Amino acid sequence: MALRVYNTLTKQKEEFVPREPGKVKMYVCGVTPYNHPHIGNARPFITWDVIRRYLEHRGFAVFHVQNFTDIDDKIINTANQEGVTWDTVANRYIAAYFEVMDKLNVRRAHVYPRVSDHIGEIIAIVRRLIDKGYAYTIDGDVYYSVEKFAPYGQLSGRSLEDMKAGARIDVDERKRHPMDFALWKSAKPGEPAWDSPWGPGRPGWHIECSAMALKYLGNGFDFHGGGSDLIFPHHENEIAQSEAYTGETPFVRYWLHNGFITVNEEKMSKSLGNFFLVKDILAHYPPEVLRFFILSTHYRSPLDFSDERLAEAGRSLERLRTAVENIRQLEKLPGGAGGEQADVVRRAAAQAKAEFYAAMDDDFNTALAISVMFSLAKEINIYYSQVAAGKVVLDAQALAEVRDAYFMMADILGILVKERAGQTEVDGELVAGLMDIIIAVRQEARQRKDWATADGIRSRLAELGIILEDSPQGVRWKRR
Numbered sequence: 001m002a003l004r005v006y007n008t009l010t011k012q013k014e015e016f017v018p019r020e021p022g023k024v025k026m027y028v029c030g031v032t033p034y035n036h037p038h039i040g041n042a043r044p045f046i047t048w049d050v051i052r053r054y055l056e057h058r059g060f061a062v063f064h065v066q067n068f069t070d071i072d073d074k075i076i077n078t079a080n081q082e083g084v085t086w087d088t089v090a091n092r093y094i095a096a097y098f099e100v101m102d103k104l105n106v107r108r109a110h111v112y113p114r115v116s117d118h119i120g121e122i123i124a125i126v127r128r129l130i131d132k133g134y135a136y137t138i139d140g141d142v143y144y145s146v147e148k149f150a151p152y153g154q155l156s157g158r159s160l161e162d163m164k165a166g167a168r169i170d171v172d173e174r175k176r177h178p179m180d181f182a183l184w185k186s187a188k189p190g191e192p193a194w195d196s197p198w199g200p201g202r203p204g205w206h207i208e209c210s211a212m213a214l215k216y217l218g219n220g221f222d223f224h225g226g227g228s229d230l231i232f233p234h235h236e237n238e239i240a241q242s243e244a245y246t247g248e249t250p251f252v253r254y255w256l257h258n259g260f261i262t263v264n265e266e267k268m269s270k271s272l273g274n275f276f277l278v279k280d281i282l283a284h285y286p287p288e289v290l291r292f293f294i295l296s297t298h299y300r301s302p303l304d305f306s307d308e309r310l311a312e313a314g315r316s317l318e319r320l321r322t323a324v325e326n327i328r329q330l331e332k333l334p335g336g337a338g339g340e341q342a343d344v345v346r347r348a349a350a351q352a353k354a355e356f357y358a359a360m361d362d363d364f365n366t367a368l369a370i371s372v373m374f375s376l377a378k379e380i381n382i383y384y385s386q387v388a389a390g391k392v393v394l395d396a397q398a399l400a401e402v403r404d405a406y407f408m409m410a411d412i413l414g415i416l417v418k419e420r421a422g423q424t425e426v427d428g429e430l431v432a433g434l435m436d437i438i439i440a441v442r443q444e445a446r447q448r449k450d451w452a453t454a455d456g457i458r459s460r461l462a463e464l465g466i467i468l469e470d471s472p473q474g475v476r477w478k479r480r
Contacts, residue, residue: 001358001361002016002361003058003360003361004361004362005254005256005363005364006256007254008155008231008256009155009254009255013362013363014254016222018060019220019221019253022059022060022061023060023062024055024060024063024222024223025062025063025221025222025223026048026051026052026063026222026224026225027065027067027213027216027225027252028045028064028066028224028226029224029226029227029230029234030067030068031069031097032068032069032070032072032074032075033068033070033075033089033090033091033092033093034075034077034089034090034093035093036093036100036277036279037096037097037100037277037279038268038275038276038277039261039277039290039305041097042100042101043258043294043303044225045066046106046295047225047258047366048066048225049105049106049107050295050364050366050412050413050414051223051225051364052107053107053411053412053413054360054364054412057411057412064109064110064111065109065111065112065113065213066109066111067112067114067115067208067212068094068112068114068115069115070086070087070090070114070116071086071115071116071192071208072205075090076190086192087116090114090116096279100278100279100287103287104287104290105288105291105414105415105417113212113216115203115208115212118211119203121212121214122203122207123184123196123197125207125211125214125241125245126142126183126196126207127197129183129245130142132245134148134149134241135183136176137198138174138175139186140184141174141184141186141198141201142182142204143175143183144181144237144241145180146177146181146240147160147177149240149244151239152179152236152240154236154239155231155236155239156232156236158232160177160179163179164179181206181237182205183204183206183207183241184196184198184201184203184204184207185203186198186201187202206233206234206237206238206241207241210241210242210245213238213242213251214245214246219248220246220248220250220252220253221253222252222253222254223252223253223256224238224254224255225255225258227258228258228260231255231257256299257300258299258300259300259301259303261303261304261305262303262305263276263304263305263306264304264305276305278290281310285310285314288317288415288416288417289313289314289317290310291415292316292317292370292413293309295366295367295370295415296313296316296366296367297367298365298367298368299364299366300363316374319374319377320377320416321416321478322478323381324406324410324419324420325476326381326383326384327399327402327406328422329476330394330399331399335393335394335396336394337393341383341395342392342395343398344379345395345399345401346401348376349379349398349401349404350401352372352373352375352376352406353405353408355375356408356409359371359372366413369413373406373410376409377406379402380402435466438457439468439475442458443475467479
């Protein structure tokens with residue numbers, strides 16, 4: 001089955017055909033670092049991390065670019081309020097971005113360009129747009145003339161006539177059309193500025209992504225991603241200025257946009273008091289739970305955030321984690337000829353892989369892919385129970401096939417990292433050794449029929465998040 005993606009530009013699913021065989025170039029709009037990342041920031045970056053993981057798994061050489069908008073009104077306002085420089089603010093929150101994204105197991109992009117490092121490229125593009133008649137200057141400002149670009153509105157599905165009719169009275173009446181947008185802004189007091197042919201100033205918002213995408217990915221590339229709120233005007237304007245500058249189409253082959261996040265079914269906003277920073281969420285929930293929660297809904301669908309839904313995600317993730325623990329227990333047992341049940345496990349692994357690929361090939365449907373993992377986890381748990389009860393003999397090859405399939409899915413989704421790695425760290429070995437001692441003490445108490453001590457040990461461990469499970473093969477322990 002070929003990979004099909006929903007292209008915002010054409011409003012339909014299309015078969016993915018890379019610009020260059022075997023290679024994928026992608027650009028994802030990054031954050032404006034004026035504050036700590038919020039839950040709405042986390043969704044696109046987790047989404048694109050999984051997209052990249054899957055493309056690489058299918059054999060593509062991926063080149064991933066994600067920018068930082070480090071020159072912006074919000075950054076400037078924050079800096080002025082604090083009495084620091086704009087780059088101090090930007091650097092602080094870029095570091096904060098990496099801190100939480102690393103915890104969420106989001107792999108680093110290959111390049112993280114900043115606006116402030118690409119002023120020369122931006123000026124060169126603006127100059128050429130003026131020379132080609134797509135832009136005009138007014139008192140040190142430069143505007144893009146949307147009427148000069150015939151396809152304007154193609155991404156958002158809007159017409160210039162409707163835009164003009166719905167536009168509010170613009171404070172800058174110098175513009176030729178209400179939808180004309182700034183490529184270069186003349187300097188104002190208290191703002192950073194750079195020299196340009198039109199006088200000191202700074203770039204407009206939209207031109208930055210065109211400059212950085214064109215520099216690192218060329219005149220055309222495969223994927224451009226971001227939140228649905230960026231479709232208009234940001235991405236619409238990117239197309240207009242980029243294609244006018246290069247004279248080539250398309251600027252981007254496939255536009256992918258993730259859906260909005262609501263909080264208890266209300267739009268997230270500071271004014272409503274339901275604005276959640278990732279660092280605050282991670283103070284109450286493990287990072288993997290937040291990642292799993294986001295991936296449990298298809299990226300284009302709305303995602304409602306609440307404590308109840310996060311708690312449910314945690315319980316669901318624990319079910320997947322139990323399957324890994326059962327795999328690890330089976331790996332410790334001697335194997336033999338597995339017989340009919342081994343064939344059942346092999347078929348389950350093969351079917352799960354096929355269904356997982358089908359889900360991901362259908363516009364990166366992580367929600368469906370996760371349901372496939374649950375089905376395979378169920379088969380793993382059944383197999384473990386049968387082997388543990390002595391009903392069937394462990395087949396090592398069948399176990400390896402089901403393990404490899406299950407771990408492949410988890411790796412693409414970026415979950416169950418510690419469990420898949422096993423207890424290989426020194427602290428892990430120490431904990432395992434201490435647990436062996438505690439379990440031995442409890443078993444001795446049980447043999448003496450000292451139920452108070454045995455139950456007390458179990459209760460105290462439970463308070464620490466450690467669960468003891470009695471089985472025919474002995475006592476197992478796991479973290480809750």
